[in-house]
Amino acid sequence: MLQNIGIPGLILVLVIALIIFGPSKLPEIGRAFGQTLREFKRSTSEIMSDEPSKTEEPKKEKAV
Secondary structure, rough: OOHOOOOHHHHHHHHHHHHHHOOOOOOHHHHHHHHHHHHHHHHHHHHOOOOOHHHHHHOOOOOO
């Protein structure tokens, strides 16, 4: 869907966002969007990973 927008459509979306949210809120919205994408990418890479995470390793017992 996003590959069909093009430059004029992207400019239109940015102008509408500027009108709705104002120039003071746009950096906050962009930062939140970036953090959301970063968290999504991190979580999907953890799911796709075949290796168990370091927190899931079983604890070793001491030999007596």
